Amino acid sequence: MNYIDLNKFIKRYATQSKTKTAMLLTGDWGSGKSYYISNILCPYLKKRKVKCIVVSLYGVDNLTELSKRIYLRLRLPTFSKKSEAKEYVSIIGHSIIDNALSLKGVNVGVSDNQLVKLYESVNLKDVLIIFEDTERSSIDILMLLGYINGLVEYDGAKALIVANEKEILGQNHESFDYDFSKVLTTQTDEIDETAKDEKQYLYLRMKEKTIGDTVQFTADIIESVKSIINDYSGNWISSILRDDEIEKIAGIVRTRCNNNLRILIYALQKCDDIFSALDIERSFEDAFYQVTLEGALIFSKRFLCSDTPGWEGTNCISVQLGESRAPLFRFVYDYLLFNTYRVEDIIAASVEYSDYCCFEKNATRDKDSDLFVLENYHIQKEADVKTALENIYKKLKKTNYLGVHAYEHLALKVIRAGMVIGFDVEPICSQMISNTKKMCRVHPSSSQEIIWGLITKISDDKDVMSKYEKFMKRFAEAIDNSNSNIVFSYDPDDIEDFYHVVLKNKHIYMTRRRFMCDLDNRKIVSMLTDCTAEQISDFRSILISVYDRAMQDTYDESDKKALKDLLDKLNKISPAGSNWDKIQWMQINYLKDNITDFISKI
Known part of the structure; x- marks a missing residue:
């Protein structure tokens, strides 16, 4: 009724x-x-x-x-x-x-x-x-x-x-x-x-x-969503949620929120809190506002059921905590869990989301006819699909074509179309891997921002899935091999500079779920014995920046073992066996307390 x-x-x-x-x-x-x-x-x-x-x-x-x-x-x-x-x-x-x-x-x-x-x-x-x-x-x-x-x-x-x-x-x-x-x-x-x-x-x-x-009672979800959105008439919500987007929101409420409208009201209010408080003029595309709400809605269902997983994803985007078409942004995650966010994080998320969507943006007839054919291969002539694949391979030899951010999507489309018409797509996949390695060497600090992770089951075709999973494994290795080691001199005078490097790249460690296990604890302890109180405090700041907001399973077990090992080594040092004064010892004890807290968190 x-x-x-x-x-x-x-x-x-x-x-x-x-x-x-x-x-x-x-x-x-x-x-x-x-x-x-x-x-x-x-x-x-x-x-x-x-x-x-x-x-x-x-x-x-x-x-x-x-x-x-x-x-x-x-x-x-x-x-x-x-x-x-x-x-x-x-x-x-x-x-x-x-x-x-x-x-x-x-x-x-x-x-x-x-x-x-x-x-x-x-x-x-x-x-x-x-x-x-x-x-x-x-x-x-x-x-x-x-x-x-x-x-x-x-x-x-x-x-x-x-x-x-x-x-x-x-x-x-x-x-x-x-x-x-x-x-x-x-x-x-x-x-x-x-x-x-x-x-x-x-x-x-x-x-x-x-x-x-x-x-x-069976709610008319679309009418209910419209009525709820009308409560926000005059602000950004009502201006960007048109009929097609309302139907999409209603679909999420039905399929992901079990028709629970309270979750929608909660997510709307949280997003409104964020965007209405911005001092900067509205300069984001409608799609960014829309996907912010969609991701917030999907995650709010988990959050309101007391399911608060640690952050998974890049510095700005998590497909794992949202979904491929509606990822969760880090600034929304922070606001839901900690009631805080930074304007610069919103801006960074909008830029990264633009990269995330670059395949869809370019796969139009007027922008890139080859991508358009590939996107719509199922209604094209076989000869046209073959020509499009050949042209894409040539274009990929220019490493700036599309950008590496689009490779997850591009690989899936290439593999699907190639298998249908019997075209060998290995040269295309290999070229994408080669481009990825080059990009990671040039921009190591941003290379982990490439992989968002598409939904687990992206195709009912087992052969497509198998080939795509092999590509994604090579893709991830190409990134990880370029960033597997943390470069640090273990010189007390370099701790401050290392702190700034870690602060800039901490999302990489979170994405890889490891930091401490990539450092040498013996060298750390040796370094600390030569540190001033201020330098010990700076080293503490490094660990705090990485682990303070961590939750269970944010980092893998090897990182937890590395922290325990460092704590054990510090506990074996006695005042008589060191040159630390009482202030330095105070800082060391603070460090041990910090490490103990981090171990309990992760």
């Missing part, structure tokens, strides 16, 4: 039903029930002059408190004069009345008889009372249904109960298997067959009397 039909169905119940029963709207947590009630149903009913109030049962533990909430929803906004305050009141304690009404500047002094008299003056007939968060109430569900039954049967009210009935019945999403048609039967044995225990049985019997229609 879409929102239009659901609105009409509930309106018909509120204005025409003679059943003296309530209606149940049930759906999973986070499916958008509350958003639908507040932003779609209530405005719809108000526009058609159907009187309704929304009462949250969250945290309510007794019926007196519930009566107060209903009363205040009905009457508190109407109080304007002291005389009006004594005309309407619910059966609640004097202190609650005084506290609640004092918010409106009203002083109430009434007797118990007056309370009863004034309560009876409240007219609930044909008022639709919407009970939200039913399963989060501390009131016994049987008492609550009895209370609601009184409202609909004796007071003439209409009641819409909004709940996750699976939680009321104590059933989780996976094991819930329930035939609601049996609830309305008069045959006790059929209901007993459905109920799993006595409490369920009693609930179902009470439900049979109190609730008429049970409606399974």
Whole structure:
């Protein structure tokens, strides 16, 4: 049932039903029930002059408190004069009345008889009372249904109960298997067959009397996404999320977030926090904003479920924590986990993402006809595909063609097309490997930024997968062999310069998941014995820059062993066996504490 039909169905119940029963709207947590009630149903009913109030049962533990909430929803906004305050009141304690009404500047002094008299003056007939968060109430569900039954049967009210009935019945999403048609039967044995225990049985019997229609809520995800985005009208979000992008976001909510709209609201707010606070003028392409939100949405699902993996990827982009078409940016990761980000990281991410997309950007008819043919090989002539592959090989001999960042994508397209037409693509693949090695020698600090890692299963063709995986292994080796060793002189006078090198390239160590194991601990200890207190402090800063934000599995086991080995070697040094003064010893002890902390983290 879409929102239009659901609105009409509930309106018909509120204005025409003679059943003296309530209606149940049930759906999973986070499916958008509350958003639908507040932003779609209530405005719809108000526009058609159907009187309704929304009462949250969250945290309510007794019926007196519930009566107060209903009363205040009905009457508190109407109080304007002291005389009006004594005309309407619910059966609640004097202190609650005084506290609640004092918010409106009203002083109430009434007797118990007056309370009863004034309560009876409240007219609930044909008022639709919407009970939200039913399963989060501390009131016994049987008492609550009895209370609601009184409202609909004796007071003439209409009641819409909004709940996750699976939680009321104590059933989780996976094991819930329930035939609601049996609830309305008069045959006790059929209901007993459905109920799993006595409490369920009693609930179902009470439900049979109190609730008429049970409606399974299914969110209209696209309409919900549009409505949520409308809350950000006037800023960057509404300007870049057009219909095609909204459909993409809705697809992620459906497939990756289990239709949980709260995850979307969370991700939107976090992205808005970041971009709305920028002092620089908006200068990014729409695609960058869009993919920022998509990656944030995918990762937020994990983060909100308390799954906080360590960073995997380049300095700016992680396909592993997002997906190939919607990678997670490091500045978003930092903001979600640590509530901090740097503007320069956003700018760097936009540049790297532009490189990441360079194949798609150039694979158009007007920019590169050969890439266009390769991208669309499945609808081209065989001769044209062969010519395109030959031309691409010639172009690759110019090492700046496309840039090495595009090789992951290019290799996949080349291998797929080549295998279809029987073309030998090995020279093309070898040329890409050769170009990669040259680039890494010229730009060693940036070479690890090349590999993002495409989705694990990129093709159903096992031969394509096998050939592509072999290429990616060669590709990774070409990069790693150019950057496998950390160059350090182990001279105390070079520690400060080494610190700046490490700071610039720490993303490389994180991507490779190793740093300490590529250094020589014996040389480090020997160097430290000749260091001043300041130099020891600088060496500590090196390790802090690499490991301070590390989490479990950020670095591999060999790095953890290397840290333990360094700590063991430092612990074997005694004051008598060194030339350190007390300040130097203080710095050494700080260093040992740092290493101990790092070991526990990774």
